Structures are given as structure tokens and as C-alpha cells.
Amino acid sequence: MNTLTGNAVVGQSGGPTAVINQSLVGVIEGLKETLVAKGVVTSVFGMLHGVNGLVKGSVKDLANVPAATLARVADTPGAALGSSRDKPDQDYCAKILQSCEKLKIRYFFYIGGNDSSDTCRIVNDLARKAGYELRCYHVPKTVDNDLAKNDHTPGYPSAARFVATAFMADSLDNRSLPGVKINVVMGRHAGFLTAAAALARRLDDDGPHLVYLPEVPFDSDRFIADVERVYARLGRCQIAVSEGIQDRNGRPIAATLVEQIEQDAHGNVQLSGSGALGDALAELVKDRLMKAANMSKPPRVRADTFGYLQRCWPDASPVDRQEARDAGRAAARLALEHTDGSIALVRASSAPYRCEFRRIELTDVAAKTRHMPPEFIDGHSNVAKAFLDYARPLVGELPLMERL
Numbered sequence: 001m002n003t004l005t006g007n008a009v010v011g012q013s014g015g016p017t018a019v020i021n022q023s024l025v026g027v028i029e030g031l032k033e034t035l036v037a038k039g040v041v042t043s044v045f046g047m048l049h050g051v052n053g054l055v056k057g058s059v060k061d062l063a064n065v066p067a068a069t070l071a072r073v074a075d076t077p078g079a080a081l082g083s084s085r086d087k088p089d090q091d092y093c094a095k096i097l098q099s100c101e102k103l104k105i106r107y108f109f110y111i112g113g114n115d116s117s118d119t120c121r122i123v124n125d126l127a128r129k130a131g132y133e134l135r136c137y138h139v140p141k142t143v144d145n146d147l148a149k150n151d152h153t154p155g156y157p158s159a160a161r162f163v164a165t166a167f168m169a170d171s172l173d174n175r176s177l178p179g180v181k182i183n184v185v186m187g188r189h190a191g192f193l194t195a196a197a198a199l200a201r202r203l204d205d206d207g208p209h210l211v212y213l214p215e216v217p218f219d220s221d222r223f224i225a226d227v228e229r230v231y232a233r234l235g236r237c238q239i240a241v242s243e244g245i246q247d248r249n250g251r252p253i254a255a256t257l258v259e260q261i262e263q264d265a266h267g268n269v270q271l272s273g274s275g276a277l278g279d280a281l282a283e284l285v286k287d288r289l290m291k292a293a294n295m296s297k298p299p300r301v302r303a304d305t306f307g308y309l310q311r312c313w314p315d316a317s318p319v320d321r322q323e324a325r326d327a328g329r330a331a332a333r334l335a336l337e338h339t340d341g342s343i344a345l346v347r348a349s350s351a352p353y354r355c356e357f358r359r360i361e362l363t364d365v366a367a368k369t370r371h372m373p374p375e376f377i378d379g380h381s382n383v384a385k386a387f388l389d390y391a392r393p394l395v396g397e398l399p400l401m402e403r404l
Contacts, residue, residue, distance in 0.1 A: 003035075003040045003336065004040070004043070004133050004134075004135065005039075005040055005041075005042075005106070005375070006041065006104045006105060006106030006107070007036065007041060007042055007043040007044070007045060007103055007104050007105050007106065007107075008031055008041045008043070008044045008045070008106070008107035008108075008109065009045040009046070009047060009054065009059065009100070009103065009105045009107070009108055009109070010024060010027045010044070010046055010062070010081075010109040010110075010111070010113065011046065011047030011050045011051060011053070011054065011081060011084075011109070011110050011111065012024060012047075012050060012079040012080075012081050012083050012111045012141075012350050013050040013051070013083055013084050013110060013111065013112030013313050014083060014084075014085065014112045014113045014115065014141065014142065015083070015117070015142070015143065015156070015308075016077065016079040016083055016311055016312055017077070017084075017141060017142075017143055017155030017156070017158065017159065017311055017312060018077040018158035018311070018312050018313060018314065018315075018316040018320070018324075019077075019155055019158055019316050019317075019320045019321055020077075020078075020079055020141050020154075020155060020324070021073050021074050021075075021076055021077070021078070021080045021153055022045075022074045022075075022154070022321055022322075022324035022325040022328070023111045023154060023319075023324045023327055023328040024073070024074075024079075024080060024081065024111060024328065025070045025073060025074040025140060025323065025325060025328065026074075026139075026326060026327060026328020026329040026330075026331075026332070027109050027111070027139065027328040027329070027331055027332050028044060028062055028070060028221075028328075028339050029070070029325075029328070029329055029332075030044070030325060030328060030329035030331065030332025030333055031044050031107070031332045032044075032063075032329070033329075033332075034332055034333055034335075034336055035107065035332065035335070036063065036204075040061070041106075041107060042079060043061060044061070044062045044063040045059040045060065045061060045062065045103060045105070046059060046060040046061075046062045046081045047059055048060060048081055048082050049079060049081070049082035049083060049084045050081075050082070050083055050086065050110075050112075051084060051086060051088060051096050051110075051119060052086050052093070053081075053082065053084070054096060054099045054100075055092070055095045055098075055099050057099070057102075059103070059171040060081065062082040067092065069112055071218060071267055074325065075316075075321075077311075077312035077313070077314050077316070078312050082175070085152075087115050087118075087119075088119050088122065089122075090122060090126070092117060093119065093122040093123045093126055094126060095121050095136070096119070097098075097126050097127055097130065097132065098125055098310060100123075100127075100132075100134060101132060103122040105134065106133060106134060106135065106139075107134075107135050107335050108123065108134055108135065108137065109118070109137045109138075109139060109328075109331055109332070110136075110138055110139065111139040111140075111141050111328070112138070112139075112141050113137075113140075113142035113144070113146075113147065113153075114142075114146070114147055114148075114365060114366060114367055114368055114369065115367065116138060116141075117138040117140075117147075117342050117362055117366040117367075118134040118362075118366040118367040120138045120340070120342070120362050120366070121136075121180050121362040121366040122202070122361060123136055123341045124136040124339075124362060126186075126228065128340070130290075133272070134339055135335050135338070135339050136340045136341065136362070137328055137330075137331040137332075137334065137335055137341060137342070137398055138342035138343070138346070138362060138365065138366075139331045139342075139343055140153045140154055140327060140330055140343055140345065141153065141154050141155050141324075141366075142155055142156065142185060142186055143155045143158075143159035143193060143310060143311055144156070144186065144188070144189075144190050144192065144193060144371045145160075145190060145192035145193065146189060146190035146192070146369050146371070147368075147370060148364060148365050148368040148369070148370045149342075149344045149360050149364050149365055150344050150345050150346075150365075150370070151162035151346055151347040151355065152345055152347075152394055153345065154320060154323055154327055154345070155311075155320070155324070156192060156193070156320075156394070157209075157317035157319055157320035157323075157394035157395055157396075158194070158198075158313070158315070158316040158317045158320045158321075158402055159193055159198035159310045159311060159313075160199070160317070160391060160394065160395050161196075161313075161315065161316075161317045161320075161395040161396060161398075162195060162309070162310050162313040162315065163185055163193055163194070163197050163306070163310060164196050164197065164199035164200050164395055164398055165195040165200070165274070165315070165398060166183070166306065167183065167197040167199075167200035167207060167208055167240065168200040168398065168401055169210070169237070170183060170207070170238065170304075170401065171200060171206055171207035171238050171292065172401060174207060174236050174237075174238045174297070175236065176265045177300070177301070178234075178235045178236035179236060179299055179300030179301060179302065180231065180236070180237045180239070180282075180285050180289070180291075180299055180301040180302070181207075181236075181237070181238045181239065181301075181302050181303075181304075182207075182239045182241060182278050182281050182282055182285070182301065182303040182304075183197070183238070183239065183240055183241065183278075183299070183303070183304050183305075183306060184195065184241050184243050184275070184277050184278040184303065184304070184305040184306065185240060185241065185242055185243065185297040185306055185310070186243055186306065186307075186310050187213075187214060187242040187243060187244050188214070188241075188243065188244040188312075189192065189214055189244055189245075189369050189371065190214065190215075190319070190369065190370060190371050190372060191213030191214050191216075191242050191244075191371075191372045191377075192362070193216050193242075193310065194211060194212070194213055194240050194241065194242040195211060195213060195240075195372065195376065195383045195387050195391070196391055196395065197211060197391065198211055198240070198241035198362050198382070198383045198387070198388060199388060199391060199395060199398065200398075202253065202400075202401065203206065203403075205234055205239075207238025207239075208238045208239060208240040209230045209234070209237050209238055209239065210226050210227065210230065210237065210238075210239045210240070210381045210382070211239075211240045211381055211382055212239070212241045212242060212245050212380075212381060212382055213245070213372060213377065213383075214242050214244035214246055214371075215243055215371050215372045216377060216380050216381075217246065217248040217380075218246060218247060218253050219247070219248075219271075219380075220253075220284065223248060223281075223284075223381065224284070224285065224288045224289060226381050227239070227285055227289055228289055231289065231299065241277070241278070241281065243277060243305075245277075252253040253277065254276055254277040254280070256277075256394065257277070257284070257312045258276045258277070258278035259376065263375075264308035265342050266383030275303065275304075275305040275307075278303030278304060278305045279303055281303060282301045282303040285299070285301045286298045286299065286301045289301075290346070297342070298397075299380070315321075317394060317395050317396045318360070318396050319353070319355075319393065319394055319395075320394070323345060323355055325344065326357060327343045327352060327357060330357040331343050331344050334359050336386070338359055339366070340362055341359040341360060341361060341362060342359070342360050342361070342362055342363070342364065342365045342366075342371045343357055343358070343359065343360075344358045344359070344360045345357060345358070346358050350389065350393065353393035363395075372387070373379075376390065
């Protein structure tokens with residue numbers, strides 16, 4: 001494989017995470033140790049706010065940032081370069097390629113989810129057709145954990161850790177002042193993050209008592225029956241609900257329960273930035289549980305939408321910190337050997353836990369969505385032991401809560 005002499009550029013895309021800067025620093029370190037050290041890469045640029053900044057010429061020289069500064073940036077949540085929600089099409093990607101040519105970019109690294117990998121794929125295809133030698137690498141990132149060919153994705157373990165500890169604390173609140181508590185967790189199409197709530201359980205009556213995932217059709221009547229059953233047994237009920245739960249026809253429950261619901265820039269029902277689903281489910285419980293259980297007054301029902309708090313909470317999983325850094329370094333290293341690709345995290349062993357980094361084709365991951373496998377799901381309102389065994393090594397040791 002011939003080495004290409006020129007410059008490198010790296011950017012961050014999509015929702016920021018607690019460890020996305022680990023991957024950024026990993027790419028920079030990897031480039032300095034390989035391509036820069038060999039004199040192949042002269043400058044390392046950072047896109048400011050992803051490809052949006054690149055096409056506008058908004059880049060930052062990263063080659064001379066002190067190592068001590070990079071170390072602190074790596075441990076800081078959020079996207080240090082700024083992120084972007086743009087979903088580039090062919091015309092947009094043509095502008096990206098033009099910017100790469102202008103800056104003499106030969107190595108293009110993009111940290112993000114499946115849309116970001118698709119951007120890499122399109123830019124890579126356009127460069128080939130134009131006869132411009134460019135190596136495009138996708139570095140995985142998403143709290144949703146929904147990238148194909150990956151055991152898990154950097155960003156997910158830390159977000160899952162937040163969800164688990166938040167449910168532990170909230171369960172103690174629910175025990176102290178009993179009632180029905182509904183917590184809405186991120187996950188439009190994949191239930192991995194919502195499922196992490198189940199890691200909060202230690203004793204049989206610990207919450208969450210019910211877990212609803214987008215992979216399982218949601219039925220309002222069955223939901224009320226589930227809540228009534230738990231409430232009758234414990235006098236309280238804590239519930240984990242994915243923002244993306246949908247009915248048997250694939251329609252988001254948020255859209256069926258809320259008459260006026262906002263849509264995002266891509267025409268999708270707005271889920272993460274709204275408490276509408278939690279409020280609607282709370283009202284449903286107040287109304288129907290009272291009737292179903294023959295109560296004299298409505299039960300105490302509350303709902304919280306975790307929203308963006310899940311993404312960048314400054315208590316990253318130790319495994320996530322290291323793997324996010326290593327994924328970036330792997331991309332830089334593989335750019336010496338291959339023209340393009342995406343980095344996949346593959347579990348090599350569960351006991352003891354060990355992960356490997358492999359190159360996969362951009363087409364293997366681009367614009368594809370991974371879902372919770374059936375073996376991780378138990379019935380319509382719970383997760384299986386197989387999921388707990390899968391997730392525990394990722395989130396790290398959790399606090400131990402005691403009772404009198």
C-alpha cells in the first residue's frame with residue numbers, strides 16, 4: 001500500500017458523549033506516532049462543528065497542541081471541536097471533497113454514528129470517481145449502541161452507567177415516597193440504553209420493575225395491567241421507557257398519545273427534547289390505574305425525561321474511556337494499510353472481558369441500525385440475564401446501596 005503525502009483532518013459528528021474526545025485525542029496521537037512521525041502527514045486539522053465547518057473553511061491546527069492539553073481534553077465530556085447534525089447528500093459531500101482538495105487532505109477521519117459513516121462512504125466514493133486519493137475512516141460513537149457489526153459502541157458504556165446509577169437513586173426516592181415513577185430514556189430504534197436501567201437492581205423489589213423497549217410493540221392496555229400488578233404487590237412502581245416505543249404498526253407511542261408533537265429537522269417525531277411522552281404516560285396511569293384498581297383517589301404518579309443528561313455526564317465508564325481512545329488510535333494506524341474503513345469493537349472474551357478493534361467496510365455500517373437481539377429481551381417488559389451479563393463489564397462497578 002502506497003503512503004499518501006499530505007494533511008489529515010478529523011471531525012466529530014452527532015450527539016456528543018462523555019468519551020468522544022478520547023477518540024479525538026486517540027486519532028491525533030495515532031497520527032503523530034505513525035503518519036506525522038514518518039513525514040507522511042504535515043498538518044493535522046480539526047473540523048469545527050464537523051463537515052459543516054470543513055466546507056466553510058473553519059478548521060483548527062491540532063498538530064502542535066501540547067500533550068498535557070490533549071490529556072485534559074480527552075477526559076472532558078462533549079465534542080471539543082464542536083459537532084454537527086448535518087446529513088450530507090451527494091452535493092454536500094462534493095463540497096466536502098473540494099475542501100479536502102483545497103487543504104491537501106489525504107486522510108479523513110470522522111467520529112460519529114451511522115450517518116457519519118455514511119458521510120465517509122459517500123466522500124470516499126466521490127474521491128475515487130474523481131481520481132483524488134483520499135483515505136476515509138469512520139471512528140464509531142453513539143450512546144444508542146446501534147452500529148452494525150459492533151459488540152458495543154464508544155459512548156454507550158458511559159451513558160449506560162449514567163442510566164443505571166440514575167435509576168438506582170430514583171428507586172430509593174420511589175421507595176421513600178411510594179408511587180408510580182416513569183423515566184423516559186434515549187433510544188429511538190434500539191433499546192440498549194433503556195435496558196441498562198435493569199443494572200440498577202440488586203434485590204428482588206428494586207426498580208425498575210418494568211422495562212419497555214422499542215423492539216417490543218407497546219400496548220397501552222397491557223401497560224396499565226403491568227403497572228397495576230406491580231403496584232398491588234409493592235405499593236409503588238418504577239418504570240423504564242424508551243423514547244422510541246412504538247405500537248404493533250410501528251407508529252411511535254409519543255405520536256399516538258400526544259396530539260401536537262414537534263418534529264425535528266429530518267421530519268422525525270421529536271423525542272429526546274420533549275417530556276411529552278412521559279407526561280402522556282403519567283396521565284394515562286393516573287386515569288386508568290385509579291379505575292382498574294378501584295382507588296378512591298389518583299395514585300402519586302411522576303415522570304422524568306432524562307434527555308441530554310445521559311450523553312455527557314462526567315462519570316465515564318473506565319472501559320469506555322480506554323476503548324474510545326484506542327478506537328481513534330486504531331483508525332490512524334489502519335490508515336497506513338487500507339484506503340478506507342470503519343473501526344468495529346468486537347468482544348474477544350467475556351470472562352475476563354477483552355475487546356479487539358477490527359477494520360470493517362464502510363458499507364457494513366453506513367446508514368444501518370442495530371437492534372437489541374431477541375436473547376437480550378425477556379417478555380414484553382423486562383430484559384434477560386444475557387443482557388445483564390453483556391452490559392456489566394462495560395459500565396464498570398456500580399455503587400452499593402444498603403437498607404435498614
